[in-house]
Amino acid sequence: MSTQTILKVHPADNVLVALTNLPKDTKVSYEGQDYIIQENVKAKHKFATTDLQPGDSITMYGVLVGKAQQPIKKGGLISTTNVKHAANDFTIGKRHTEWVQPDIARFKGRTFNGYHRADGSVGTANYWVVVPMVFCENRNLDVLQQALVTDLGYGRNRTYQRQSQQLVQLYKSGKSIEQILSADLEADYQNNANQRLFPNVDGIKFLTHDGGCGGTRQDAQALCGLLAGYITHPNVAGATVLSLGCQNAQVSMLEEEIKKRSPEFSKPMYILEQQKVGTESAFLSEAIKQTFAGLILANQQHRQPAPLSKLCIGLECGGSDGFSGISANPAIGYTSDLLVAMGGSVILSEFPELCGVEQNLSDRCVDTATAERFSHLMHTYNDRAKAVGSGFDMNPSPGNIRDGLITDAIKSAGAAKKGGTSPVTDVLDYPEKVTKPGLNLLCTPGNDVESTSAEVAAGANIVLFTTGLGTPTGNPVTPVVKIATNTALFERMRDIIDINTGTIVEGAETIKQAGERILDYVIDVASGETQVAAVRHVQDDFIPWKRGVSL
Structure with missing residues (x-):
């Protein structure tokens, strides 16, 4: 297992990610360079690799994710105090649809029931x-x-009626508030x-x-x-x-x-x-x-074998953290590429969380008309948000910021990893349906449930949902596979999490290995052999999106 404590995500980046808590004055090294940590840097947060002045660009995942607002020393923490959101605009450029397909030999001939x-x-x-x-x-x-x-x-479902009955009995027997609060209560599982x-x-x-x-x-x-x-x-x-x-x-x-x-x-x-x-x-x-x-x-319907090309996977993230773009998101991005290579369909949504990576996605669109539609939907959505005093830059939640996603562009650059590297075959507006195999972009909010509800309406018969902070989100008709970005979350909330990719951060597993492991799990879920946590808990979240501003 790797003992690495810091990581540079892309060679062009001028920030490093802390994989563990780094106290002030800690000396760390990466690829021959030494850094003295200027202030406490919590795991998942970033520090500067060089001295920065106000107006200097902050680059992560190889793209612009912010601008320095104050002087930041080499080894200094990147925070909401000294950095503000910034992202490059994008144009309709040349098509770059060539991609290196993953090796699908291990899945050749596989089916699901x-x-x-x-x-x-x-x-x-x-x-x-x-x-x-x-x-x-x-x-x-x-x-x-x-x-x-x-x-x-x-x-x-798990029911808690027995607990209320036990509390009534404790109260009637004269127990104090302190005794009631410390009592061990039992829950029913129906x-x-x-x-x-x-x-x-x-x-x-x-x-x-x-x-x-x-x-x-x-x-x-x-x-x-x-x-x-x-x-x-x-x-x-x-x-x-x-x-x-x-x-x-x-x-x-x-x-x-x-x-x-x-x-x-x-x-x-x-x-x-x-x-x-x-x-x-x-x-x-x-x-x-x-x-x-x-x-x-x-009830007259029965399961029968089907090729993996009949899978349509929704790609979703919620309660994201600073490890999302390093572990779980690129892992399901590899799963996405595997499925696309076998003729299946995947859906990448949450348009406010694609801010800053539009150029890459636009260039990957199979033709100019598709790229133009993506551009139109992104600009129209952002303009509507700005018209009511908001904007994509206001997307990160307090939980996101607390765990290292301090600008929307940082969050977006990591979120887009869910879509892998394959060409974009189609761009859909809400609430359209997927009609083409390959990677589909679907215009939805970043709101977990609104977006997941839309991906399912578009045809997703499995949803892969990554989370760094923990969320119980599910769907009424489609299994939502919950994937932890870090092992601590997986161990803490195992009743609602299905898969752990903290193994990637720890160096115990590669992105490729995790992506293949996730696809194996998907096949079991699709065949009805494995039941995900959200289904066990009857987590039937469903929220239609009114085309107002929801980030």
């Missing part, structure tokens, strides 16, 4: 979805969930998987949201596109759609969006309009009966 759909797609799971056209129907979804989920054997009435159906998912009416017509159209993405998704067997009747997001709009994505759509879909049916009891009774009938049909 999935659900084959009539449109040629293959699901990694088999869900039934219940979709409201407007927030007014959310309460009815709650009633359906209570009526169907537990009795059909889908009540799978698991009815073996009691499923429909063993081939992974679950019934309820896509509640706060849209459908009261916003702009464009919001309603985008919502219908997103919902259509879920209904036509390969991991979905069919849908129950509940409409009030008078909302902006009309059923006809949803049907139009479904046809765009699946012209020969043939899945079972039951549509009920409350204002036509009449009484609540009649409406809900009909919804329960039709959903039950749909589950009978969905």
Whole structure:
């Protein structure tokens, strides 16, 4: 195992990354150069390799990531106090689509067992979805969930009712507040998987949201596109759609969006309009009966072998840290390249987190029209943010900054590593669907759940989600594989993390080895042989993006 304490990510960089805490006055060496640490530098943070003056460029990952605001000594900490965000603009230049494909010999002939759909797609799971056209129907979804989920054997979650009962007993017995706070409490784990009435159906998912009416017509159209993405998704067997009747997001709009994505759509879909049916009891009774009938049909589906080219992987990061761009992100970037080389599809989203690396991505677009669309979407999005007093430079969260991502460009340069090195075959606007194999860029916010929700609507049947700080994010219909950037996080939050890539930082594993290990794990998840933490915990996060400003 390597004992290296610092790292230069790119030869052109003028900062070094601390892999461990470096106290003030520590002497460190890298490639023959000695550095005296000028102040305490925590692991994941950076220090200057040379004296810097106000206005000097800060370079990391080989790109401009900031400008010095104060004099910074060689060995001095790079912080929000002395550095501000800066990034180079980009132009539509020459195409640079040549790339060195990874060796895929180890995966030649590999398959996964999935659900084959009539449109040629293959699901990694088999869900039934219940979709409201407007927030007014959310309460009815709650009633359906209570009526169907537990009795059909889908009540799978950790519950804490026993703990509240224990606290009541402690209080009644006269225990003090201190005794109550120090008590060891037990949690129940409810698991009815073996009691499923429909063993081939992974679950019934309820896509509640706060849209459908009261916003702009464009919001309603985008919502219908997103919902259509879920209904036509390969991991979905069919849908129950509940409409009030008078909302902006009309059923006809949803049907139009479904046809765009699946012209020969043939899945079972039951549509009920409350204002036509009449009484609540009649409406809900009909919804329960039709959903039950749909589950009978969905249960007739079985897993069958499929080539890895049928995988579409969403690439996501959240709760990122200073190791994200060094370990987990480049690791799934290698996984991405492996899949692309085998004819599969990958999705890189979160456009505010591509700020500063646009030139590289633009140059990798397969043709000028694709590069121009990327440029248009990036500039339009950033301009909208600036118009309300924000901008991409305001993207990093307090947690990001605390753990070393002090500018958006630093965060972006590391985040873009998720996309590997392959050419960009297509650029999609929200909430469009992937139609081409290869690397697809999808315009979404950096918000974890909004972006993941959109990647799934675009067709991702697996999502690889890297995190340095820890986040439970999941999705109703697609397994979200949580990947830790550092071993400390993996050990601390093992109940919500699936894979550790802190091994890369520690020198125990290369990026290539980690990328291949991740793909092996993906194949097991796609085949239903391994269940990710977010699925075990029923972490069904779903947030549509209103096309306002969300970073």
